[in-house]
Each structure stands twice: as C-alpha cells, then as structure tokens.
Amino acid sequence: MAKRENRKGTEKYKRILGAAKSVFARNGFYHSRISDIAKKARVADGTIYLYFEKKDDILISLFEDEIDSFIQSLRSEIVQKQSVEEKIHCLISFQIHLLETDRDLAEVLLVELRQSNKFLKSSAIEHINEYLKLFSAVVFEGKEQGRFREDADSALLSQAIFGAIEMVSLSWLLGYRRRSVDQIADELTDLFLRGIAAVKEPSARTKSGD
Amino acid sequence: MAKRENRKGTEKYKRILGAAKSVFARNGFYHSRISDIAKKARVADGTIYLYFEKKDDILISLFEDEIDSFIQSLRSEIVQKQSVEEKIHCLISFQIHLLETDRDLAEVLLVELRQSNKFLKSSAIEHINEYLKLFSAVVFEGKEQGRFREDADSALLSQAIFGAIEMVSLSWLLGYRRRSVDQIADELTDLFLRGIAAVKEPSARTKSGD
Numbered sequence: 001m002a003k004r005e006n007r008k009g010t011e012k013y014k015r016i017l018g019a020a021k022s023v024f025a026r027n028g029f030y031h032s033r034i035s036d037i038a039k040k041a042r043v044a045d046g047t048i049y050l051y052f053e054k055k056d057d058i059l060i061s062l063f064e065d066e067i068d069s070f071i072q073s074l075r076s077e078i079v080q081k082q083s084v085e086e087k088i089h090c091l092i093s094f095q096i097h098l099l100e101t102d103r104d105l106a107e108v109l110l111v112e113l114r115q116s117n118k119f120l121k122s123s124a125i126e127h128i129n130e131y132l133k134l135f136s137a138v139v140f141e142g143k144e145q146g147r148f149r150e151d152a153d154s155a156l157l158s159q160a161i162f163g164a165i166e167m168v169s170l171s172w173l174l175g176y177r178r179r180s181v182d183q184i185a186d187e188l189t190d191l192f193l194r195g196i197a198a199v200k201e202p203s204a205r206t207k208s209g210d
Numbered sequence: 211m212a213k214r215e216n217r218k219g220t221e222k223y224k225r226i227l228g229a230a231k232s233v234f235a236r237n238g239f240y241h242s243r244i245s246d247i248a249k250k251a252r253v254a255d256g257t258i259y260l261y262f263e264k265k266d267d268i269l270i271s272l273f274e275d276e277i278d279s280f281i282q283s284l285r286s287e288i289v290q291k292q293s294v295e296e297k298i299h300c301l302i303s304f305q306i307h308l309l310e311t312d313r314d315l316a317e318v319l320l321v322e323l324r325q326s327n328k329f330l331k332s333s334a335i336e337h338i339n340e341y342l343k344l345f346s347a348v349v350f351e352g353k354e355q356g357r358f359r360e361d362a363d364s365a366l367l368s369q370a371i372f373g374a375i376e377m378v379s380l381s382w383l384l385g386y387r388r389r390s391v392d393q394i395a396d397e398l399t400d401l402f403l404r405g406i407a408a409v410k411e412p413s414a415r416t417k418s419g420d
C-alpha cells in the first residue's frame with residue numbers, strides 16, 4: 001500500500017488516470033476492463049496493478065486527482081473577483097463549463113462515479129467537502145458583508161447549489177439542451193443570488209457585477 | 211417479455227419488490243444477490259426470474275413502482291394547497307420527508323440507483339420527468355399568477371430544485387444532520403421561493419440608483 005502511494009504523481013500514473021477517464025466515459029465504469037485502460041495508456045496490464053489495487057481505486061484516484069486540480073484552478077479564479085456575487089457566478093459557471101471544457105470528466109463525475117460501490121465510503125467524500133467549502137466560504141463572506149441573508153445556512157446552501165448544478169449538468173449530458181451552458185450558469189446564479197440576497201431597501205441595492 | 215409484463219402488480223410481484231428494497235438498502239445494489247431477495251420475499255430463486263430478467267430490472271421496476279405511487283400521493287397533497295408558494299413547500303417537503311417515512315427507499319433512490327448501469331438509459335428516466343413536471347406545472351402556475359418571475363425557465367428550475375433536494379438528502383443520509391428534516395425543507399423552500407419570486411417593487415430593479 002505504501003509502495004503504491006509512492007508512485008502517485010509519476011508520469012505513468014498520470015497517463016493511466018488519463019486513459020481511465022476516457023475509457024470510463026466511453027464504456028461506462030461497469031463495462032470498462034483494466035486491460036482497456038492499460039491498452040489506452042500503452043502499458044502492460046500488470047503495470048496497472050503496481051499503481052492500483054482494483055478498478056474502483058482507479059476511479060477514486062482519478063476523481064481525487066481531478067477534483068484537487070479543479071479546486072486549485074477555481075480558487076485562483078475566485079480571488080480575482082471583487083464582489084461576492086461575482087464569486088458565486090464564478091463558482092457556478094466553472095462547474096457548469098466542465099461540460100464543455102472536459103466532457104469525459106463531466107461524464108465520469110456525473111454518471112460513472114456513483115457506480116463504484118466503494119466511492120461513497122471512500123476518502124473521496126473529503127474532497128467533495130473541500131469543494132463545498134469554497135461555496136460556504138463565499139456565502140459566509142457575503143453574510144459578513146451584509147449582502148446575503150443572516151439566517152442563510154452556508155453549509156446547507158452549498159449542498160443545495162452543488163446538487164442543483166449536478167442535476168442540471170446531468171440533464172444536459174442526457175440531452176436536455178434548450179439553453180446554452182452560459183445561459184444555464186447565468187440562470188442558476190440568478191436563482192441562487194436572489195434566494196440568498198439580504199432584503200434591503202431598494203435604494204441601498206447596488207448593481208452586482210454582471 | 212410480454213409474459214413478464216402480465217405478472218406486474220400481483221401480490222408476489224409486490225412482495226419481491228418490497229424485499230428487494232430492503233435488501234438493496236442494506237447490502238447495496240452491487241452486493242445484493244437474487245437469492246437474498248428471494249429469501250427475504252419467501253419465494254424460490256427461480257420464481258424471481260419469472261418476474262425479472264436480471265438484478266438491474268428489479269431495481270428499475272422497484273423505482274418505477276415507487277415513484278409512480280409517490281407521484282400519486284404527492285398530487286393529491288398538492289391539490290389541497292391554495293397558493294403556489296404552499297404547493298412548492300409541499301413538493302419540497304414531501305421529497306425530503308422520504309428520509310423519515312421510507313428510509314430504505316431513500317437509500318435506494320439516492321445511493322443505489324445510479325449503480326445500475328442500465329438505469330440512466332432505461333424508461334425510468336421518463337418517470338423522473340413525470341415527477342419533474344409536477345414542479346414545472348407549479349412554477350408555470352406561479353408565473354401565470356404573477357407570483358413568480360416571468361423569465362424563470364420552469365424546466366431548468368425544476369431540475370435545479372430536484373438536484374438540490376437530492377444532494378441535501380444524500381448529505382443527510384451520509385450523516386450531515388445539523389438540521390431536522392423539517393428545517394431543511396423550510397430552508398430549501400425559502401431559497402427557492404425567494405429565487406423565483408416576482409419582484410414587486412419596480413424601483414428595486416432600476417439601475418438609476420447605481
């Protein structure tokens with residue numbers, strides 16, 4: 001196990017995960033075989049087992065690896081935004097745009113991930129919590145600035161918006177595409193911002209940065 | 211296949227689905243065996259195959275059966291509500307309370323269902339769409355009455371709120387329980403209603419004060 005950990009981050013490790021992403025997205029997790037992944041990654045079947053114990057572990061590692069770099073990119077985007085409203089838009093938009101920027105990853109996250117019976121009980125959940133904390137932090141900031149309602153439960157609302165984005169993205173993947181990815185992001189941002197905005201006198205309301 | 215269809219709704223069929231629900235919830239879909247379900251339902255293993263081709267079909271039938279009766283109960287609740295706001299609360303509350311009224315079903319819907327690789331491509335999706343139409347219909351009604359925003363996309367918002375409820379329920383199942391099921395329902399209703407409420411005072415929307 002310790003040996004396996006040491007191989008993390010090597011070029012071959014990355015190549016296997018990249019191959020797994022495309023194989024899972026194409027064939028589905030259940031129907032994907034280790035040998036398909038090995039072939040795609042141009043390594044021997046046995047090599048995979050130097051890095052991963054079983055198929056579930058590839059999926060979980062893939063998830064952890066991707067979500068960590070996703071969180072990192074998102075963080076560097078958010079710090080550039082001035083208002084909490086722009087930050088919320090950035091959070092929502094970034095996740096929705098995964099449908100266009102990395103379709104394979106979106107497919108794996110939305111459809112294949114829950115097909116691993118190890119996933120929900122794995123350490124991967126911690127990474128989702130890390131991600132949700134980005135939302136909570138912005139909601140908290142907005143409350144402190146008096147932009148968002150005092151009584152808003154940051155953690156609960158973060159889950160709500162995450163679930164909303166997931167479901168809307170899943171519908172998009174399954175073929176519901178009456179709106180563009182941009183429009184969806186704007187509409188969800190609008191829903192969420194109105195939902196948590198502090199109620200103020202009209203004159204005190206300033207235009208948010210979109 | 212036609213023969214199998216004919217057996218739908220019989221007492222034994224219902225018993226098998228009831229047994230499957232509890233077995234799937236306890237062992238997980240992946241680890242559940244037909245023989246476990248047969249034992250729980252007090253039928254011979256072979257009897258299951260008179261009704262279902264394979265394990266995935268049991269899960270999908272269970273889902274379709276349950277969601278249809280769920281939609282029926284929900285409809286009869288909604289018609290008793292006067293305002294569109296009460297109807298939205300009813301929709302949200304009903305789904306959230308599944309966590310308490312039928313924990314096994316909640317577990318199967320939230321965790322096990324996506325583990326069937328046939329599910330997302332099955333007719334079960336049509337039943338989810340039926341359910342989402344209940345939400346759309348209420349949003350549409352609210353728009354007609356001038357209670358909800360004209361520009362709200364009923365279908366998109368229905369997906370959003372459905373996803374939000376699912377994620378919040380999943381977190382609850384996984385152990386996040388800082389709030390009661392009632393409080394969660396109220397908070398989500400609040401978020402959603404504020405998010406789609408028609409803006410009464412036109413002055414609040416003008417940009418002249420910027």
